[in-house]
Amino acid sequence: QSALTQPPSASGSPGQSVTISCTGTSSDVGGYNYVSWYQQYPGKAPKLMIFEVSKRPSGVPDRFSASKSGNTASLTVSGLQAEDEADYYCSSYTGSNRLVFGGGTRLTVL
Amino acid sequence: EMQLVESGGGLVQPGGSLRLSCGASGFTFSNYWMYWVRQAPGKGLVWVSRMSTDGTITSYADSVKGRFTISRDNTKNTLYLQMNSLRVEDTAVYYCAREMGAATPGYWGQGTLVTVSS
Numbered sequence: 643q644s645a646l647t648q649p650p651s652a653s654g655s656p657g658q659s660v661t662i663s664c665t666g667t668s669s670d671v672g673g674y675n676y677v678s679w680y681q682q683y684p685g686k687a688p689k690l691m692i693f694e695v696s697k698r699p700s701g702v703p704d705r706f707s708a709s710k711s712g713n714t715a716s717l718t719v720s721g722l723q724a725e726d727e728a729d730y731y732c733s734s735y736t737g738s739n740r741l742v743f744g745g746g747t748r749l750t751v752l
Numbered sequence: 753e754m755q756l757v758e759s760g761g762g763l764v765q766p767g768g769s770l771r772l773s774c775g776a777s778g779f780t781f782s783n784y785w786m787y788w789v790r791q792a793p794g795k796g797l798v799w800v801s802r803m804s805t806d807g808t809i810t811s812y813a814d815s816v817k818g819r820f821t822i823s824r825d826n827t828k829n830t831l832y833l834q835m836n837s838l839r840v841e842d843t844a845v846y847y848c849a850r851e852m853g854a855a856t857p858g859y860w861g862q863g864t865l866v867t868v869s870s
Contacts, residue, residue, distance in 0.1 A: 682797075687860040694854060743798060
């Protein structure tokens, strides 16, 4: 199972919006509405930000939103803040009780 | 408060074995599917294994299939990962996670480092 494709880096200025893409295939992202997004700070465990394509867990700011179109999922961070600078990973269910993660995107707040 | 605490990591030689444990508290462990996910130093997240609530359904990444075994003891609120025939490329921080929603590792432990080196 190949990793989902994410851009290695993304950036934006405070207050701006930035979108990170996550491209898979019809066997993963395109085939199931089970795409998740994680935020990870250096040396820390990942934190779930979005699940089931666009749902936010309790406590996640509504500045974080996500969607899916075909084989590509997207995470949008609006009103960028310094604290949003982190690594972001997508994941998708691939059938047969298996999952796959994306390679990760480092978000820099300029 | 929900908590997952991994243990059992350490330094092991190639070809060796190690068993990781993940102790759960603050929730009804037996009600949730559980995961192992790893992250090599400076690299991205990689799904390793997943287990159903009662342990009857398991799945593995191709890279560990036949070498790693996931298991759980719902009476002890503990998830395990038995790792055999370890390779240098298995070096990583190993995280256990509880499912949240469908097919989603939602709550994560702090991780335990496994280093495979001679």
